Amino acid sequence: MPDDGPRRDDGARADDRPSGDGGARGHMKGPWEGAGGRLVGLGVSQGRAAGPMIRLGEPPKLPAPGPVTDPGAEAATVGKALEAVAAELNRRALAAGGEAAEILEALAMIAEDPILLEEAERHTAGGHAAPHALDAAFTKHREALAALGGYLAERAADLDDLKHRAVASALGLPMPGLPSPGHPYVLVATDLSPADTAGLGPDVLALVTERGGPTSHTAILARSRGLPAVVACAGVMDLDDGTMIGVDGGTGEVAIGLSEQETSEVVQGETARRARLQASRGPGGTADGHAVKLLLNIGSAADLPQGEDGADAEGVGLFRTEFLFLDRKQPPSFEEQVSAYAEVFARAEHVVVRTLDAGTDKPLPFLGLPGEQNPALGVRGLRVDRLLPGVLDTQLDAIATAARQAGAEPWVMAPMVTTAGEAGDFARRARAKGIARVGVMVEVPAAALRAGRLLREVDFLSIGTNDLAQYTFAADRQHSVLADLLDPRQPALLELIARCAEAGVRAGKPVGVCGEAAGDPLLAPLLVGLGVTSLSMAGVCVPAVREALAEVTLDECRERARAALE
Numbered sequence: 001m002p003d004d005g006p007r008r009d010d011g012a013r014a015d016d017r018p019s020g021d022g023g024a025r026g027h028m029k030g031p032w033e034g035a036g037g038r039l040v041g042l043g044v045s046q047g048r049a050a051g052p053m054i055r056l057g058e059p060p061k062l063p064a065p066g067p068v069t070d071p072g073a074e075a076a077t078v079g080k081a082l083e084a085v086a087a088e089l090n091r092r093a094l095a096a097g098g099e100a101a102e103i104l105e106a107l108a109m110i111a112e113d114p115i116l117l118e119e120a121e122r123h124t125a126g127g128h129a130a131p132h133a134l135d136a137a138f139t140k141h142r143e144a145l146a147a148l149g150g151y152l153a154e155r156a157a158d159l160d161d162l163k164h165r166a167v168a169s170a171l172g173l174p175m176p177g178l179p180s181p182g183h184p185y186v187l188v189a190t191d192l193s194p195a196d197t198a199g200l201g202p203d204v205l206a207l208v209t210e211r212g213g214p215t216s217h218t219a220i221l222a223r224s225r226g227l228p229a230v231v232a233c234a235g236v237m238d239l240d241d242g243t244m245i246g247v248d249g250g251t252g253e254v255a256i257g258l259s260e261q262e263t264s265e266v267v268q269g270e271t272a273r274r275a276r277l278q279a280s281r282g283p284g285g286t287a288d289g290h291a292v293k294l295l296l297n298i299g300s301a302a303d304l305p306q307g308e309d310g311a312d313a314e315g316v317g318l319f320r321t322e323f324l325f326l327d328r329k330q331p332p333s334f335e336e337q338v339s340a341y342a343e344v345f346a347r348a349e350h351v352v353v354r355t356l357d358a359g360t361d362k363p364l365p366f367l368g369l370p371g372e373q374n375p376a377l378g379v380r381g382l383r384v385d386r387l388l389p390g391v392l393d394t395q396l397d398a399i400a401t402a403a404r405q406a407g408a409e410p411w412v413m414a415p416m417v418t419t420a421g422e423a424g425d426f427a428r429r430a431r432a433k434g435i436a437r438v439g440v441m442v443e444v445p446a447a448a449l450r451a452g453r454l455l456r457e458v459d460f461l462s463i464g465t466n467d468l469a470q471y472t473f474a475a476d477r478q479h480s481v482l483a484d485l486l487d488p489r490q491p492a493l494l495e496l497i498a499r500c501a502e503a504g505v506r507a508g509k510p511v512g513v514c515g516e517a518a519g520d521p522l523l524a525p526l527l528v529g530l531g532v533t534s535l536s537m538a539g540v541c542v543p544a545v546r547e548a549l550a551e552v553t554l555d556e557c558r559e560r561a562r563a564a565l566e
């Protein structure tokens with residue numbers, strides 16, 4: 001491991017994880033002990049939860065066929081496996097109700113089909129082990145359905161899910177797919193697909209995954225739903241279903257084997273924390289009154305808070321305009337753009353608009369950009385202007401028009417700026433349209449290294465830590481295996497942030513952070529200590545960041561920053 005791997009506030013290294021060693025390292029904080037030890041991953045969504053864990057079952061792998069000594073026992077296993085599948089589906093149907101219940105009951109009936117059982121038993125009598133017999137029987141059933149064509153053929157794919165469940169049960173493995181045990185649980189998985197996460201019910205208390213990084217799908221979804229989450233937690237899939245675990249989505253700790261008393265302390269503490277956060281209001285700042293603007297990251301006006309319960313933020317620090325047009329085949333018209341921007345300007349007092357950030361993880365089909373070998377290093381963000389110059393000018397025009405209509409003075413910034421020359425060119429073009437406050441995002445190390453020079457061209461900087469981490473560590477931001485490199489506590493990343501902030505202080509110009517790191521309450525004081533003047537984040541993160549800042553003085557923030565850099 002490199003010497004400067006990410007360190008957490010309590011001195012534990014994120015990439016130096018104990019493997020259930022009883023917490024012998026003595027660095028864990030909090031009320032729980034966890035008789036079965038602890039694991040440490042990356043905490044990516046604040047909050048604590050405790051409850052029985054259940055692993056997301058993955059499609060089982062068939063073992064190599066071997067000799068069968070007791071065909072009768074194999075036949076009994078087949079029967080039990082099919083019964084277990086039907087029982088599980090019927091239980092889920094009962095919990096789901098409505099149309100979903102009908103579908104689940106129909107699937108349970110297939111699992112109970114005597115013809116399927118007979119077919120599988122025929123295979124066990126012929127010397128096959130139960131998992132292989134089930135596999136063969138389901139495969140035959142599937143082929144028969146597919147041959148019927150039409151609606152029934154479409155249902156053939158459902159049989160694969162049933163087969164995976166039955167084979168898993170015969171092998172003594174958890175059944176694949178989202179569990180629905182009928183009680184609250186902590187969902188544990190190797191990784192979660194978008195489909196898995198879309199189906200998460202209210203009975204999920206927290207998420208823990210073996211893979212995944214701070215900007216992974218799991219992390220983003222968990223934050224948006226306020227679910228505590230830990231990713232990159234090695235060894236968690238080796239724990240048994242039903243184990244009582246405690247999850248701390250801030251520190252990344254997973255305590256194993258919690259007692260009843262510890263579980264109820266976690267639940268009480270979390271309930272109190274949520275009540276405190278719900279009541280949290282007002283501008284951001286440290287305990288000794290150093291102001292730090294707390295802003296929102298939005299993709300459209302729909303993400304702005306509505307009513308009293310919304311985040312009490314001080315404006316919008318990142319309006320990701322490309323989110324308005326992600327699925328479009330046709331370019332949005334000028335008028336359509338004006339109305340989308342004006343809606344946001346009319347509803348939020350201070351708005352930082354980012355011009356289209358197309359390419360790589362955010363493709364915009366209507367631009368018709370050519371495919372690339374290495375899209376993250378290709379024509380994306382501001383660089384699209386090199387191929388399609390009209391797009392940026394039209395957007396700047398639309399933003400300026402919308403601002404006039406709404407009587408607003410938005411700040412406007414460009415993504416993926418690399419040199420002072422690019423910053424200057426962007427600033428001139430934006431100002432020519434009548435935009436008064438122009439800035440650039442710092443997402444490329446070259447821009448961070450030359451922050452002072454960039455600030456001679458523009459009025460502010462906004463640090464995109466998601467991409468800045470990706471490019472600093474040459475680690476794809478979506479790559480779960482490289483999660484430790486993408487940890488925003490990495491000192492090299494912090495050094496680049498410090499460099500930008502210091503340049504801001506010298507120039508007397510604001511330097512904010514708008515990547516996911518800004519919404520992490522453990523990191524927020526550190527970023528402020530580095531000299532950052534605003535933090536922009538998803539609405540659900542604002543209260544916890546506000547409370548975390550209110551607990552520390554500016555000097556304490558600076559001390560944390562110094563320690564982290566060292």
Ligand code: PEP
Pocket residue numbers: 318320357443463464465466467468514515516
């Ligand atoms: C970033 O890169 O940190 C950022 C805020 O931009 P996005 O996540 O939209 O690429």
Ligand code: MG
Pocket residue numbers: 415443464466467
């Ligand atoms: Mg970015």
